[in-house]
Each structure stands twice: as structure tokens, then as C-alpha cells.
Amino acid sequence: MTRNRFKKVLLVAPEVSSHQLTAEYSSVRHIDSVHQVFPSIYQLNPDLIVLDYNHFSKDVEKIVRRIRGNKFYSKIKICCYKTKPHTKQDGLLTAIGVDFFIYQEELVLDIKSKSIPNIFSSIFDITHLAGLVPNPSTNL
Incomplete structure (x- = not known):
């Protein structure tokens, strides 16, 4: 499987979940409302959209169908958390x-095995993940 790194990421999730991620990386844009998805896609033209299924479960299917039905959005990858x-x-x-x-x-399993940087570095085009990686000396 070939891993792609995405330069522009649109994160559709509750506000609490991504403060640290969006503060440290300019390539990640966070929105917390379904009504902001398509204006943000048009403005940012992201390579990847990460949808929080737990927060937007009722709207995820509509959003995905609308994205896949439009040729303008054909190159956007969709990830569901x-x-x-x-x-x-x-x-x-x-x-x-x-x-x-x-x-x-x-x-959670990857955090315990200390490979969390590999997950995010394979998704985002970033050089470091300081602050996102938990201290190995703390108990999980």
C-alpha cells in the first residue's frame, strides 16, 4: 500500500478535539459545523477531509455522497474517524x-506501542509532532 502525505487537511470534528493539532500545523484547518464543510472545501481545496463520525453521524453519509457526486471534489480523499x-x-x-x-x-494500541508519530506523519505532511506524542514515562 502506498502512503500519501497530504499537504492540506480539513478536520471536521468537535472543537475540543483538535486545538493542539491546528495550533501547531498550518496545513490543518478545523471546522466544527456541518454548514461550514463545503465553503471550507471551496476555500481551502484540501487533499484530505477527516470526518468525526461520532460527532456528525447523521450527516456523514450526505456529506460523502455530495463530495463524490461533484467532479470538482474528485481528488479529495475522505477519512472517517x-x-x-x-x-x-x-x-x-x-x-x-x-x-x-x-x-x-x-x-490507543498505537500510543501504547509508541508509534503514534507514524500514524500522523503518514497522513499529514509535517516534519515533527512535538506535543502530540505522550511522554513514555507516564502511565496510560
């Missing part, structure tokens, strides 16, 4: 155009 896998939901989202998923369970 979820707490855990669900076969039917994931199958539907994959069928309508979600490119990949990030599960909270996997992130």
Missing part, C-alpha cells in the same frame, strides 16, 4: 466513497 469498527456502517461508507478509517481503538 470512529471509536470502533462496525461492519454494516463501514461497508456503506466505503461503498459511497470513504477512502479509509481511523479507529480510536487502533490509536
